[in-house]
Amino acid sequence: AFAQQKRIGNETDAQKDKRMEWWQDGRFGMFIHFGLYSGAARHEWVKHNEHLTNEEYQKYFDQFNPDLFDPVKWAKEAKAAGMKYAVMTTKHHEGFCLFDSKYTDYKATNTHAKRDLVREYVNAFRSQGLKVGFYYSLLDWHHPDYTMDDAHPLTQVDTTEANYKRLNKGRDMAKYRQYMRNQITELLTNYGKIDVLWLDWSWDKGAKRGKGADDWGAVELLKLVRKLQPGIIVNNRLGLYDYKDGGDFETPEQVGTDELAKYKGRTWETCQTFSGSWGYYRDENSWKTHRQLLDLLITSVSNGGNLILNVGPTGRGEFDYRATRALDSLSYWMHANNVAIYNCTYAPAAYKVPEGDKLTYSKVNGRLYVHLFNYPTNGKITLPGYNGKIKYAQFLNDHSELILKASAANKDDLELTVPLKKPPYEIPVVELTLQ
Ligand code: H79
Numbered sequence: 001a002f003a004q005q006k007r008i009g010n011e012t013d014a015q016k017d018k019r020m021e022w023w024q025d026g027r028f029g030m031f032i033h034f035g036l037y038s039g040a041a042r043h044e045w046v047k048h049n050e051h052l053t054n055e056e057y058q059k060y061f062d063q064f065n066p067d068l069f070d071p072v073k074w075a076k077e078a079k080a081a082g083m084k085y086a087v088m089t090t091k092h093h094e095g096f097c098l099f100d101s102k103y104t105d106y107k108a109t110n111t112h113a114k115r116d117l118v119r120e121y122v123n124a125f126r127s128q129g130l131k132v133g134f135y136y137s138l139l140d141w142h143h144p145d146y147t148m149d150d151a152h153p154l155t156q157v158d159t160t161e162a163n164y165k166r167l168n169k170g171r172d173m174a175k176y177r178q179y180m181r182n183q184i185t186e187l188l189t190n191y192g193k194i195d196v197l198w199l200d201w202s203w204d205k206g207a208k209r210g211k212g213a214d215d216w217g218a219v220e221l222l223k224l225v226r227k228l229q230p231g232i233i234v235n236n237r238l239g240l241y242d243y244k245d246g247g248d249f250e251t252p253e254q255v256g257t258d259e260l261a262k263y264k265g266r267t268w269e270t271c272q273t274f275s276g277s278w279g280y281y282r283d284e285n286s287w288k289t290h291r292q293l294l295d296l297l298i299t300s301v302s303n304g305g306n307l308i309l310n311v312g313p314t315g316r317g318e319f320d321y322r323a324t325r326a327l328d329s330l331s332y333w334m335h336a337n338n339v340a341i342y343n344c345t346y347a348p349a350a351y352k353v354p355e356g357d358k359l360t361y362s363k364v365n366g367r368l369y370v371h372l373f374n375y376p377t378n379g380k381i382t383l384p385g386y387n388g389k390i391k392y393a394q395f396l397n398d399h400s401e402l403i404l405k406a407s408a409a410n411k412d413d414l415e416l417t418v419p420l421k422k423p424p425y426e427i428p429v430v431e432l433t434l435q
Helices: 013-019 021-026 054-063 071-080 117-127 161-168 173-187 218-228 257-263 290-302 321-340
Strands: 028-032 085-091 131-137 196-200 269-272 306-311 358-362 368-371 380-383 390-395 404-406 414-417 429-434
Touching: 013 021, 021 131, 021 306, 028 071, 028 131, 071 085, 071 117, 071 321, 085 117, 085 196, 117 131, 131 173, 173 218, 257 290, 269 290, 290 306, 290 321, 290 358, 321 358, 321 368, 321 429, 390 404
Parallel strands: 028 085, 028 306, 085 131, 131 196, 269 306
Antiparallel strands: 358 368, 368 429, 380 414, 390 429, 404 414
């Protein structure tokens, strides 16, 4: 269906694999959504959802005062949770820039923060040994030349053609495209090596009044990015579907774990939230459980993908207690079980696990990892067709041996004995060494 003959650059598949190696092996990253919406504390789309004008939104700029902003603390929490990279919003759809851009006054340096928050983020995460990424929104609900589409805060009040015409009078997307190129140049020039660029749009050309590759000047923009940072990894949201190299990875957003199997064999990262929104949302009560978060991570890796899990810091610039608690739980699990995540991917097709359990496979040591989502109440696990293939079995968390023997019911199967008392991990992992 996708010919994808067209190309922007001339990188070989082997070169791309090499460029993306750290990212594929790391598997787990932190997304950070921080902006003026963090103070509104009711969704990063609040300006759209409540149809706010620039004037009505101005109070969030005036109030912006992240007095507890401490990205070293963030980086330490990310690292402890086992994350290998981070991607922070340098500008979200609202148009506010966390960096000191020459091309706008709508930036953190002109708020009570009085400084370039992107620079501090970069230095902090680098200092903790994490890779650093920038999120940059193609949509811009503040720039005077950005032509209004369906996603724009003011268009949904009156969706007539006449209103669109009126709202877009005097706006010039060509000028906005230049603004983006200028800012991307700043971001990819003034902060040293940047490892990931995460460009984000909302509705694309297929949608009514959506924008596509031409609106973003996508080909030119991507060429610019590659020129400024040859090693960078870029997501696929520029709308360049016709190109083989129109982006490095796919970005299934907030999809359920049961949808991830279809991405097997592709290059992808699912982006997920703790509670539904990306920006800090004080009253949102839909926080995922520890088990749901682990499920997202394990299911991603067991289908050959990455997970980037989002934190929305509060308006004061710190992770709230729910986020910190969730990260702490992940760090506890990862400390004991990260060997089943890093450098791992889906297992060879011959290996199956009991219904509900999941399998990962390490490219580094060639071992299989059985993630016990359903811990057996009788202490027995049947591994179908494994007889003769496994040399040794142990729990990953403490390297304690697990006794294996041929199944009495079927000699092709192995029966694994685990203790009746489940180890203190939400999802314990069995490591199988192959013959
Ligand atoms: O930055 C995060 C989101 O804000 C952004 N991408 C992630 C990484 C994003 N852009 N577009 N979308 C997500 C899809 C938009 C869905 C919407 Fe809605 C449905 C917009 C309006 C209705 C979600 C629900 C946002 C507001 C209400």
